[in-house]
Amino acid sequence: MGTGCNKKPQLTEVEVPEAGVSLRYDLTPGQEYGGHVKMRSSTQTEMGDVVSTLEFDVALVVSANKDGDDTLVRATVQGIEFSMRLPDGIPPAMVGGMNAEMAKGLNGIEVAFNLNERGEVDDLPEPPEGGDPGIGNLIGMITQALSTGLSVRMPEQPIKDGESWDAKSKEPDEAIKSATSTGTLQGLGRNEAGEDIAQLVYAADIESEREQGGAKFMIKMKVATEVAFSATGGYPVTIKRTINNELVGQISSLMEIEAEWSKGDKQAVEAAPAATEVQSVTDPCDPDYAGMGECADDALPEEAPAEGAPAAEAAPAAEASK
Secondary structure: OOOOOOOOOOOEEEOOOOOOEOOOOOOOOOEEEEEEEEEEEEEEEOOEEEEEEEEEEEEEEEEEEEEOOEEEEEEEEEEEEEEEEOOOOOOHHHHOOOOHHHHHOOOOOEEEEEEEOOOOEEOOOOOOOOOOHHHHHHHHHHHHHHHHOOOOOOOOOOEOOOOEEEOOOOOOOOOEEEEEEEEEEEEEEEOOOOOEEEEEEEEEEEEEEEEEOOEEEEEEEEEEEEEEEEOOOOEEEEEEEEEEEEEOOOOEEEEEEEEEEEEEEEOOOOOOOOOOOOOOOOOOOOOOOOOOOOOOOOOOOOOOOOOOOOOOOOOOOOOOOO
């Protein structure tokens, strides 16, 4: 288990360049990152608060697989620690029997998803259907903690000191009725390793309408995020995020995520093999022919068969490799 997320690196203030600073995740194939994530959740119910704490270490590696702007990353989770406190009168079975031993049984689980250079996450895996509900809930919590402890949306253009940008997701979601999300650069510092660390703050306010069991309900969400992002290394050094959720007229919850990351070595990865075409031109006199045959100087162009006469049988085309 890591040492937690309480370390605050000492930084020497440096001036943001006049042209601004460009912030991008380094997704070089084979790049490794090590992380430690902690998520604490508190949900208010009529019977009292349900409080849970989930903490784990992460070994993340960037694959060579790319889909447009998105790159596949694989995260292996170890050292899982989990605890849950339920109000009197709520049996463990109501939360799937989740406990520390069940969580430890998930050590070594791999979570694969897409990440792009701007820090946008896509294709997060869903918990398996039809299995143990407690296991499914824990996998969902691990995935949520991992994504919210890694992903922050970077500005499209270089950003100047004190400047803000629209950090709202551009993915369409009909359930969202209103949404604002803003990121701001609040200075640049240099750590002992010589990395330039951008100090970023985010504020988001989202209202959405959801439906479950035929009933519609409104959710109000407020998110505050503080990030120390290595402009030099292309990764979030620390992320601290607070999420307030209110199910209007019913319950509310508070989620706090803290994460710290370090940049490791690069693995040797194999890129997908490029398609190779096999020579398919068989006429030695064709200008595109690349075979060993010779074109006779006195070769004449083949006459087209007379109307009604059978055409010559075509030679089989060479098979292209896939």
